[in-house]
Amino acid sequence: xxxxxxxxxxxxxxxxxxxxxxxxxxxxxxxxxxxxxxxxxxxxxxxxxxxxxxxxxxxxxxxxxxxxxxxxxxxxxxxxxxxxxxxxxxxxxxxxxxxxxxxxxxxxxxxxxxxxxxxxxxxxxxxxxxxxxxxxxxxxxxxxxxxxxxxxxxxxxxxxxxxxxxxxxxxxxxxxxxxxxxxxxxxxxxxxxxxxxxxxxxxxxxxxxxxxxxxxxxxxxxxxxxxxxxxxxxxxxxxxxxxxxxxxxxxxxxxxxxxxxxxxxxxxxxxxxxxxxxxxxxxxxxxxxxxxxxxxxxxxxxxxxxxxxxxxxxxxxxxxxxxxxxxxxxx
Numbered sequence: 215x216x217x218x219x220x221x222x223x224x225x226x227x228x229x230x231x232x233x234x235x236x237x238x239x240x241x242x243x244x245x246x247x248x249x250x251x252x253x254x255x256x257x258x259x260x261x262x263x264x265x266x267x268x269x270x271x272x273x274x275x276x277x278x279x280x281x282x283x284x285x286x287x288x289x290x291x292x293x294x295x296x297x298x299x300x301x302x303x304x305x306x307x308x309x310x311x312x313x314x315x316x317x318x319x320x321x322x323x324x325x326x327x328x329x330x331x332x333x334x335x336x337x338x339x340x341x342x343x344x345x346x347x348x349x350x351x352x353x354x355x356x357x358x359x360x361x362x363x364x365x366x367x368x369x370x371x372x373x374x375x376x377x378x379x380x381x382x383x384x385x386x387x388x389x390x391x392x393x394x395x396x397x398x399x400x401x402x403x404x405x406x407x408x409x410x411x412x413x414x415x416x417x418x419x420x421x422x423x424x425x426x427x428x429x430x431x432x433x434x435x436x437x438x439x440x441x442x443x444x445x446x447x448x449x450x451x452x453x454x455x456x457x458x459x460x461x462x463x464x465x466x467x468x469x470x471x472x473x474x475x476x477x478x479x480x481x482x483x484x485x486x487x488x489x490x491x492x493x494x495x496x497x498x499x500x501x502x503x504x505x506x507x508x509x510x511x512x513x514x515x516x517x518x519x520x521x522x523x524x525x526x527x528x529x530x531x532x533x534x535x536x537x538x539x540x541x542x543x544x545x
Contacts, residue, residue, distance in 0.1 A: 215502070216233070216234055216235075222538060223535045228534075229247070231246035247286065249266060250268065252266065255539040258302035261278060261302070262279070263302060265300055268296070273290065276328070278327055292332070298313070298314045318335065318336070319335075333379040338370075350412075351398060355400060358376065394413030401476060408457065410447065413444070421476065434459040439464050446462050447492070451496055451523050453520070458503060462508075467484045469481045486507055500518065502515050503516040506534075
């Protein structure tokens with residue numbers, strides 16, 4: 215398994231690096247670089263993209279793979295603040311981004327290893343222009359013709375049609391007030407939309423063909439937990455019938471089963487192996503859950519039962535400064 219890890223930090227700290235995880239549960243780093251607050255990473259068309267997350271501006275970076283690792287080919291500074299999430303469309307050759315600090319959503323053309331024209335740049339305002347706005351995730355559907363953006367502060371999910379890389383707003387989903395929608399995922403068949411909330415620590419389930427109807431809202435926290443916590447992210451098992459959700463504060467990973475109607479059943483809670491679990495992935499072979507624990511400076515590898523979804527054991531912990539972003543290369 216080849217992984218890219220990224221995190222918060224600045225020079226001389228390594229904030230983005232490529233690791234190889236071997237079958238004997240050992241790990242080694244073979245490339246690294248230092249980008250200020252490289253809080254998220256994505257990939258596509260042989261490119262590796264990351265960001266600088268700071269309050270005053272947004273900055274995106276484009277790397278290409280070479281024999282030594284990756285070469286930084288371009289970067290672009292944009293208006294916006296606290297850029298925290300990006301997604302790349304190979305169909306449109308466009309990078310999309312969401313800014314937590316300013317509520318800005320953008321798309322920018324990528325061609326021949328360079329950033330080109332800015333195709334879309336807009337602040338999500340909601341119904342009241344003076345209201346605090348915090349765009350947090352950009353998610354593509356499988357056909358890459360729809361972009362879904364969760365806005366934590368506005369309690370809204372924005373759905374855009376992608377038109378030659380630009381965006382046209384087609385739908386706004388109003389979620390329950392005060393829940394703070396942070397990230398979103400489609401089910402594998404895209405019949406259902408799952409939204410994890412930062413403020414209420416829940417997962418909201420909607421049918422994709424009728425998003426006015428909230429099918430389910432279910433807590434991600436252990437039953438006996440009463441302290442402060444904030445959900446961060448969620449991911450599916452490779453067979454699509456189990457869902458994992460991360461809790462920052464409770465410092466747990468919640469496991470849910472998914473039934474034929476898209477609804478969730480809470481199965482178990484697991485210790486995340488550190489503090490403040492940020493992003494996580496299930497490995498391409500389905501055998502591992504890899505969790506970035508930001509406040510304990512570690513990345514934890516858990517082995518999974520690929521049929522039952524349960525976490526079997528913690529097999530490896532590796533140090534990394536304030537880890538946040540993670541991806542498996544080539545997935």
